[in-house]
Amino acid sequence: MSAKVVVIGSLNMDLVTRAPRLPKGGETLIGHSFATVSGGKGANQAVAAARLGAQVSMVGCVGDDPYGQVLRDALLADHIDCQAVSTVADSSGVALIVVDDNSQNAIVIVPGANGALTSAAIDQADPVLQTAEVIICQLEVPDATVGHALKRGRALGKTVILNPAPASRPLPADWFATIDYLIPNESEAATLSGLPVDSLATAQAAAARLISMGAGKVIVTLGEQGVLFVQGDRVEHFTAFAVKAVDTTAAGDTFVGGFAAALAAGQSEAEAIRFGQVAAALSVTRAGAQPSIPTLSDVQAFKPS
Template sequence: MSANVVVIGSLNMDLVTRAPRLPLGGETLIGHSFATVPGGKGANQAVAAARLGAAVAMVGCVGNDAYGAQLRDALLAERIDCRAVSTVEGSSGVALIVVDDNSQNAIVIVAGANGALTSAVVDRFDDVLQAADVVICQLEVPDATVGHALKRARALGKTVILNPAPAGRALPPDWYAAIDYLIPNESEAATLSGLPVDSLESAERAASHLIGLGAGKVLITLGAQGLLFASGTGFEHFPAPKVKAVDTTAAGDTFVGGFAAALARGESEAQAIRYGQVAAALSVTRAGAQPSIPTRSEVKAFKSS
């Protein structure tokens, strides 16, 4: 299978409970429901790109447990090329997610098999990267692997996207030159830039700082406030489509996958941003991570309504 989008990253089983609100320290709450849902930022972005029109390959690791088989099967059901999804000894990655009645969430991630995605594993599947037009990375696998993958994709002349999530610290300085599109949310942009991001103006300052570090272009997702696009020549604000949010769990991943899919089929940056925004808006109207991600036909129907 030839893939025009390759995602290098995490696969997690999401253990999701819904509760009236997020618990306080030491507090026990009675929840509304519980479900196990395939997730992980890498796998979510792969599913999003596939449903939104791209031919997709996934590079990652799962454990030799029941979750690992389920995670692989979920990708195969989306016609995602999984020959670079390796099975390793031990448990698969998991994410413990609480979603409150206001659709906000709190997440704890245990890496499991995602920690086994090394640079050597990526190199074993170099032919997969060579077949790509767009390569996407995130930060739920080892940093050394992410840096290696970014630089290899750049060396191959691919369009390189980094979604720096979860961002607990600044990125290594030598990563930036390999990144065409850096796509953080507000808190991630603040962490990476060391500047507060709480308004459109402050987002512009943070984006300028990140471009100064060497990133090609920066897209800061601002939730209900839309998105700020920054390049070396200026800024553009893209307002968010208006919807009623139910669960924001995979909104960022859906945007990244939709944006990448649109770029891979030759759409302009502005078209790709708007496409990803509509896909993300549809995703927040549904519960769950991968189950919430819309298809290309659903995005088309929303845009024409």
């Protein structure tokens, strides 16, 4: 694969601790370990797309602190174009992550410099957007910036992906017409649709609701239950690959980056979904966010059990 993907979004330093379980309110636990790992949904998806075969450019902001340089260097190490990554007078974004012994996580994000990614910054990055085959956005930067980027992507005739994470409320109604692929997980699909999502049937109902709200194609990632693709009356369920999970951090980002890389390279939707699933499955067998993301050769060598 060798196609251009532009990712517009967040760069965070992940402060990761592993503990026996997630703490309850007011409770203090003794953790197993602590690490700082480059992350952020935008940066994770950029790294995933790059490692999985695409030419990638990142549009975002980091702070003028030591974390900012580390975050930029992590992208450069994966040969990601950072000409549209700005340094601003603020702290870099951070994510506080607890991972339990069952590989489930709880995350608190402090946006920091990510909040400085404005619509004007998207306009300044327009030459980069014009080179894209696929444009990816998430929700860890200001909503106004995301909306502006989605509309510009549509105006340029690019394939536009929105991973609505983290979703705390329904999307603005005028966004839907700008999105080619809306890719939520279970909780995000529930938040956006207003319907509970706890099974394949309820995921399909939520996706149908999102389509009735204007979404064209919805891909719901369901963890161990696989992936559900819905477009009008077309419904396809892709079963998950069985692997031993170590850490689910960045699995969703790996799927999105892999799907985008494969789609940009001309693979069919079904092929791109399976490719993204293999990449995500491999990622959960490793600890950390960006360190867990596999390469194209890893995916090509994968043999399902």
